[in-house]
Amino acid sequence: MNTTPEFVRIFDTTLRDGEQSPGCSMTPQQKVVMARALAELGVDIIETGFPASSQSDREATAQIVRELRDPTLAVLSRCLPGDIEASARALEGAAKPRIHVFLSTSPLHREHKLRMSKEQVIESIGTHVAMARSYVDDVEFSPEDGTRTEEDFLHEAVAVAIAAGATTINVPDTLGYTTPEEIRGLFERMIANIPGAKDVIFSAHCHNDLGLAVANSLAAMEGGARQIECTINGIGERAGNAALEELAMALKVRNAFYNIDTRLDTRRLVPTSQLLQRLIGMPVQRNKAVVGENAFAHESGIHQHGMLRNRNTYEIMNPSDVGWPDTKMVLGRHSGRAALEHRLRALGYTMEDEQLDQVFAQFKALCEEQRVVEDEDLERLIDGGVSGQGYRLSSMTISDRGQRASAQVELSAPDGRRFNESALGDGPVDALFAALSNATGVKLSLESYSVHSVGLGADAQGEASLSVHHDGIEYQGSGTSRDIIEASALAWLDVANRILRRKPAGSPSVGKVANA
Numbered sequence: 001m002n003t004t005p006e007f008v009r010i011f012d013t014t015l016r017d018g019e020q021s022p023g024c025s026m027t028p029q030q031k032v033v034m035a036r037a038l039a040e041l042g043v044d045i046i047e048t049g050f051p052a053s054s055q056s057d058r059e060a061t062a063q064i065v066r067e068l069r070d071p072t073l074a075v076l077s078r079c080l081p082g083d084i085e086a087s088a089r090a091l092e093g094a095a096k097p098r099i100h101v102f103l104s105t106s107p108l109h110r111e112h113k114l115r116m117s118k119e120q121v122i123e124s125i126g127t128h129v130a131m132a133r134s135y136v137d138d139v140e141f142s143p144e145d146g147t148r149t150e151e152d153f154l155h156e157a158v159a160v161a162i163a164a165g166a167t168t169i170n171v172p173d174t175l176g177y178t179t180p181e182e183i184r185g186l187f188e189r190m191i192a193n194i195p196g197a198k199d200v201i202f203s204a205h206c207h208n209d210l211g212l213a214v215a216n217s218l219a220a221m222e223g224g225a226r227q228i229e230c231t232i233n234g235i236g237e238r239a240g241n242a243a244l245e246e247l248a249m250a251l252k253v254r255n256a257f258y259n260i261d262t263r264l265d266t267r268r269l270v271p272t273s274q275l276l277q278r279l280i281g282m283p284v285q286r287n288k289a290v291v292g293e294n295a296f297a298h299e300s301g302i303h304q305h306g307m308l309r310n311r312n313t314y315e316i317m318n319p320s321d322v323g324w325p326d327t328k329m330v331l332g333r334h335s336g337r338a339a340l341e342h343r344l345r346a347l348g349y350t351m352e353d354e355q356l357d358q359v360f361a362q363f364k365a366l367c368e369e370q371r372v373v374e375d376e377d378l379e380r381l382i383d384g385g386v387s388g389q390g391y392r393l394s395s396m397t398i399s400d401r402g403q404r405a406s407a408q409v410e411l412s413a414p415d416g417r418r419f420n421e422s423a424l425g426d427g428p429v430d431a432l433f434a435a436l437s438n439a440t441g442v443k444l445s446l447e448s449y450s451v452h453s454v455g456l457g458a459d460a461q462g463e464a465s466l467s468v469h470h471d472g473i474e475y476q477g478s479g480t481s482r483d484i485i486e487a488s489a490l491a492w493l494d495v496a497n498r499i500l501r502r503k504p505a506g507s508p509s510v511g512k513v514a515n516a
């Protein structure tokens with residue numbers, strides 16, 4: 001009986017097909033790190049490798065099997081007894097093992113690559129799927145180059161695999177050749193006509209040679225596929241595989257249209273993508289959907305103006321839903337007054353239209369010399385050379401035992417003086433902010449305070465952001481460190497230093513060292 005599942009299974013093949021991309025090989029240890037991240041992301045199946053092909057794949061699979069109990073762990077096997085035995089051995093002890101058996105079915109592959117007749121292909125599928133099934137209950141079969149296979153023969157091959165015990169039928173578009181219309185129909189007809197089709201899960205495995213991998217995967221799903229094979233950052237043979245992050249967000253953002261979702265924690269998409277980029281040393285292009293640097297960055301004045309009025313004017317996703325801390329408003333040659341004024345306000349500058357016009361003209365002139373204008377450049381334009389000055393954190397000690405937390409901080413001022421203060425608080429951050437306030441003499445009333453993790457594992461960094469109102473002006477600040485408490489201290493000082501720089505020299509109203 002077919003229990004139509006309400007979600008799309010995500011079969012991640014970053015560690016197998018992804019790793020097959022030139023220059024993307026991973027050590028077993030790197031694969032284990034990546035597998036942990038994939039499990040945290042919530043993928044349903046991880047393809048850990050091709051055990052018969054290398055010692056590294058066997059080692060990686062064995063280690064992942066020892067560590068991960070939740071996602072199904074799949075490994076690839078040709079239709080060869082030795083491959084299937086190696087797969088079964090590598091999966092020994094796995095909580096949810098799957099053997100993924102494949103054999104080409106297209107005329108080109110049959111004739112030139114395998115040199116097998118149709119009959120031999122059919123016999124081999126039946127024999128090897130049944131053999132895999134003698135080791136594990138969960139067997140996936142893929143007719144390689146399925147989308148370039150005669151349709152009646154594809155149906156015959158799939159029917160034999162189901163009869164031999166396959167529980168998932170994955171149809172690969174091995175060369176990225178199909179189109180959305182074509183693959184939707186292909187899946188509809190397979191599911192409607194192949195005996196036993198309703199008892200198995202159909203899956204699509206699309207390559208990106210024509211840039212259609214994600215579109216084709218979504219269309220296959222409309223045709224009835226309930227498993228999608230994909231990779232982080234879309235890595236994979238040649239132009240790659242369907243990008244997991246794009247599929248996940250297409251299903252989430254257009255849920256009213258597709259009416260089906262994945263079980264992924266999409267907030268892990270960016271950290272997982274960044275982890276892979278670091279592990280294999282292959283950055284994604286800046287304009288890569290969802291995980292590229294520019295995916296939530298705006299430089300054009302007209303867009304920035306719209307965004308400031310309502311972010312939905314130019315964003316269809318919330319950056320925090322995919323793991324970015326926030327939208328980025330980049331100031332550059334294409335920016336206008338609205339974005340400049342907004343940034344200036346965040347830095348603590350409020351000005352009349354006339355002064356804004358003047359600063360805007362200087363800003364545009366600066367953009368002729370440099371691509372991006374940073375906060376320090378704006379502060380230099382307005383105050384002249386004081387940016388970056390202020391209190392620096394020399395050391396801090398936090399103790400969080402018992403009812404009250406205590407914090408002790410040592411700060412240095414640009415004139416060389418040092419300030420050592422401590423305070424108690426309701427928690428470590430509260431105590432820290434109180435100690436910083438005692439040391440600087442600046443009282444901040446927080447409007448918002450948040451901490452995000454950037455990256456994963458040993459490389460993870462905490463980014464703290466806060467905004468405050470002071471003398472009727474809104475200031476924003478941020479700080480980054482491996483330690484989130486230190487990141488919070490840096491964000492607090494970022495804001496305090498801005499406030500101090502905005503005070504006239506010698507002002508008694510704020511700070512121990514005016515304009516420190």
Ligand SMILES: CC(=O)SCCNC(=O)CCNC(=O)[C@H](O)C(C)(C)COP(=O)(O)OP(=O)(O)OC[C@H]1O[C@@H](n2cnc3c(N)ncnc32)[C@H](O)[C@@H]1OP(=O)(O)O
Nearest residue numbers: 017020050052053054078079080102103104113114144174
């Ligand atoms: C579409 C895909 O992504 S398929 C997966 C592709 N991945 C890889 O190839 C990565 C790992 N591969 C390897 O390390 C090596 O290719 C190995 C160890 C698997 C095999 O190496 P070799 O034995 O030297 O064979 P070689 O790679 O030269 O050729 C592939 C052989 O597998 C055969 N073959 C290919 N697919 C299958 C299959 N599904 N079932 C049975 N045999 C197959 C070919 O016909 C060829 O056989 P032959 O040597 O008898 O002519």
Ligand SMILES: CC(C)C(=O)C(=O)O
Nearest residue numbers: 102142144145172174
């Ligand atoms: C083995 C199959 C699934 C494959 O990777 C392909 O055809 O691209």
